[in-house]
Each structure stands twice: as C-alpha cells, then as structure tokens.
Amino acid sequence: MAMLLAQTNPDGTPLDEWIDNLWFNSSGWVTSGMVMNVVYAVVGLIAIFCGYFVARYLARIVSGPICKRVDETLGRFVGNAIFYSVMIGLITFVASNLGFQLGGLTAILAATGFAIGLAFQGTLSNFASGVLMIVFRPFKVGDVVNIAGVTGKVNEIDLFTTTLDTPDNRRLIIPNSSISGSTIENISFHPxxxxxxxxxxxxxxxxxxxxxxxxxxxxxxxxxxxxxxxxxxxxxxxxxxxxxxxxxxxxxxxxxxxxxxxxxxxxxxxxxxxxxGIGIPYPQMDVHLRRVDNPDTSVPMRPKIRPARRPSSMQDNLPYAG
Missing domain, CATH: 3.30.70.100 (Alpha-Beta Plaits)
Structure with missing residues (x-):
C-alpha cells in the first residue's frame, strides 16, 4: 500500500492527491443532472437486457402449445411476433423516459420505410404472401405439395420463402410470392x-x-x-x-x-x-404406294438446256494487230 501511495503522476504529485485534485477540478463540469442521466441510461440498458430474456420467455410460452396442438409454422410466427413486439415496445418506452424526442424520429422512420418499401417491393410481396399462407394454411410442414411447378415435401414455411425437399433429396427454396400467385396442389391433404x-x-x-x-x-x-x-x-x-x-x-x-x-x-x-392373349397396340401409319402406267398421266420430263455454242469466225485466225 505504501508503494502504491508512493507512485506519482507525471507532475510528481502522489496518486491519492492527484485523484483528489482531479475530482476537485472536474466538479465544475460534472453536475448532479449529468450523473442522474448516466444512472437513467444504465438503468435503461439493464431494463432492455432483462426485457430481451423476458420477451424470449413469453414467445416460447405462447408458441409452444400452438406448435404442439395447432401447427408448427403458425407457432413460430406467433412467437416471433410476440418477441419483436415486446422488444420494440420496451425500447420505445426506455427511449421516451430518457428524454428522446420520438416525434421527429417517427417522421424519419416513416420516410425511411416508404423508401425501403419502394426498393424492396419483391421482398415485401414475399412477406405479405408468407403471412397469408401462415394465416390461411393451404399446406403445412410435412405435406407433399405441387407448387410453382415443383413437387416435394414441405420442410419449412418462412415469412419470405418456403423450403421443399424433392423425392430425389434436393432442397428447393421458393419465394412465397411465386407460390401465392400460382395454383397450389396439396397432394397428401386427403388420406x-x-x-x-x-x-x-x-x-x-x-x-x-x-x-x-x-x-x-x-x-x-x-x-x-x-x-x-x-x-x-x-x-x-x-x-x-x-x-x-x-x-x-x-x-x-x-x-x-x-x-x-x-x-x-x-x-x-x-x-x-x-x-x-390380348395385345396392346401402338399407333402406326399405313402407307400405300400406287404405280401409274398411263403415259398421259406421267410426270413430264424437264427439258435440258444446253449452253449456246460460240460462232466461229475467220477473224479468230487473224493475228493480233494491236
């Protein structure tokens, strides 16, 4: 302990005196309000941290019976919806109590959402189709279906895509918008x-x-x-x-x-x-050929055209006078 007190800062002041001087000099700009804000921020982070586990617990408690008694896909969807709803509500509550002005933030989020919506039209279409399929349930996990021109067993139904396993053990991931816009054949629906x-x-x-x-x-x-x-x-x-x-x-x-x-x-x-002794025939075509001996009905021969012969001239034997 004596050795620790003997340590000095760059100015040569003992360490305990240097800490006291630092606190005394900083007392002018460290106010009680600032300390309270730091305390509130720490409490808010602790609340969000604890709320994360509470949200996961609530999602598991609610989605468990739905997965077992109703449908696994619907249970997952409800669990995710509860988890994100609790987290968004908790973060909004903590931010408002810390003094953040959420009015301007709401306007910014609305404008950002509009821009994102224009940029991700296909993705949002897949999301909307996934929600409709989860709600109306034209098929469920484990069914054999024919969707988007592909036949396979449903492995997973997500908010954006649906995963199929084909009979030859291939994994296919199909966008939900392609499924909702075409005919859905549930092959294994009836017993x-x-x-x-x-x-x-x-x-x-x-x-x-x-x-x-x-x-x-x-x-x-x-x-x-x-x-x-x-x-x-x-x-x-x-x-x-x-x-x-x-x-x-x-x-x-x-x-x-x-x-x-x-x-x-x-x-x-x-x-x-x-x-x-019952035969199974196959499509066949009979071709009948008939010979025509009448010369009047025979096909006329095409005349041969011979090239014209060059006329001979005495001038051909004359020497060139040029």
Whole structure:
C-alpha cells in the first residue's frame, strides 16, 4: 500500500492527491443532472437486457402449445411476433423516459420505410404472401405439395420463402410470392387417393374377356383397396381410340401407399393381358404406294438446256494487230 501511495503522476504529485485534485477540478463540469442521466441510461440498458430474456420467455410460452396442438409454422410466427413486439415496445418506452424526442424520429422512420418499401417491393410481396399462407394454411410442414411447378415435401414455411425437399433429396427454396400467385396442389391433404391407369387394347380383343381380365388384376389387390361410398375399384370402358380400345382401371388406396400400389397394379395388368392373349397396340401409319402406267398421266420430263455454242469466225485466225 505504501508503494502504491508512493507512485506519482507525471507532475510528481502522489496518486491519492492527484485523484483528489482531479475530482476537485472536474466538479465544475460534472453536475448532479449529468450523473442522474448516466444512472437513467444504465438503468435503461439493464431494463432492455432483462426485457430481451423476458420477451424470449413469453414467445416460447405462447408458441409452444400452438406448435404442439395447432401447427408448427403458425407457432413460430406467433412467437416471433410476440418477441419483436415486446422488444420494440420496451425500447420505445426506455427511449421516451430518457428524454428522446420520438416525434421527429417517427417522421424519419416513416420516410425511411416508404423508401425501403419502394426498393424492396419483391421482398415485401414475399412477406405479405408468407403471412397469408401462415394465416390461411393451404399446406403445412410435412405435406407433399405441387407448387410453382415443383413437387416435394414441405420442410419449412418462412415469412419470405418456403423450403421443399424433392423425392430425389434436393432442397428447393421458393419465394412465397411465386407460390401465392400460382395454383397450389396439396397432394397428401386427403388420406385416400385414386389410382387410375389408362390402357389401350387391340380392336380384335373381346370386350367381355378384356373386362374380366382387368377385373381379375384388381381383385388381386382387394385387401389394399379402400371400400365405401365412392371408393372401391372399377373397370371403365373409356373410349374408342384411333388405334385401340381404351380402358380405365381405377382403385382407391391409402395416400401413403399410392406409388407402390400403382406400380404393382400396372405390372399385374400387363401380365394378365399377356396370359389372355390380348395385345396392346401402338399407333402406326399405313402407307400405300400406287404405280401409274398411263403415259398421259406421267410426270413430264424437264427439258435440258444446253449452253449456246460460240460462232466461229475467220477473224479468230487473224493475228493480233494491236
């Protein structure tokens, strides 16, 4: 301690006396009001710091039940809205109590917001579309959808973009404005889907035999068929095409088993038709050639034009006199 008191400042005054002189000299410009302002500022920063954790806690408390019972995307949106609302309100309250004039700041923020709105029209359009999708919920996380010409499973719905995972494991990020401005197909919305396979058979095949063969293929999947009103399976004579008789084979199945059963049913139909000797024709064109022997109707030959021969002259044999 003695060594500390023995330390001197550049003027040679002992350290304790130098501190006393510094406080005595600064007492003229350090006022009590300035000290109170510093105290208020420190209290305001502490309030904002504590309010940050309070806002996160409130957002988690409110969004948790919504994510579990209603929808995960809606719960995230509500949680973020509560968090930012609490923080903006707290910062505004602290600033007003510290004596900041918020009237001019509001006008500046309004002008800045107008300029930003003009510069980010596309981004704001994505934001508005994201809010509408979260509120009306045409699809949710985990649904298989066809949006903006892309088919995939919804991984996340954000305020600006929507993330899809394709069947071949690609991650696609689509702007929300592109989704809201196009047709949205929610493939996995209903628990049941109908398989419909279009088949064309030869005109020589018997209609009754063809129907029986196709029905036998359907009966093989009776345990996988969803029964009920408007459900079940059916063989329909659809159309008499240009080169084949067209049939439709329909079967209602669970949405989760759609692709597997569609492939199995298609293969079984092909095997049954082959066993029954019923052919599946393909479009073809017959070209008929006819020879014409009548010389009157033959195509006239194009006359040949020979180049004109240069006339001979005695002047060609004369020597050049130039």
């Amino acid at each position: 049941h889907r109908r398989i419909e396979i279009l088949i064309g058979v030869d005109y020589k095949a018997d209609i009754d035999a063809t129907r029986q063969t196709l029905q036998e293929a359907l009966d093989l999947f009776a345990t996988d068929t969803i029964q009920g009103e408007g459900r079940g399976n059916k063989v329909v004579l659809a159309n008499l095409g240009s080169s084949s008789v067209e049939w439709k084979v329909r079967m209602w199945v669970a949405s989760s088993e759609f692709w597997k059963l569609q492939e199995s049913l298609t293969g079984e139909i092909k095997r049954r038709l082959d066993r029954a």
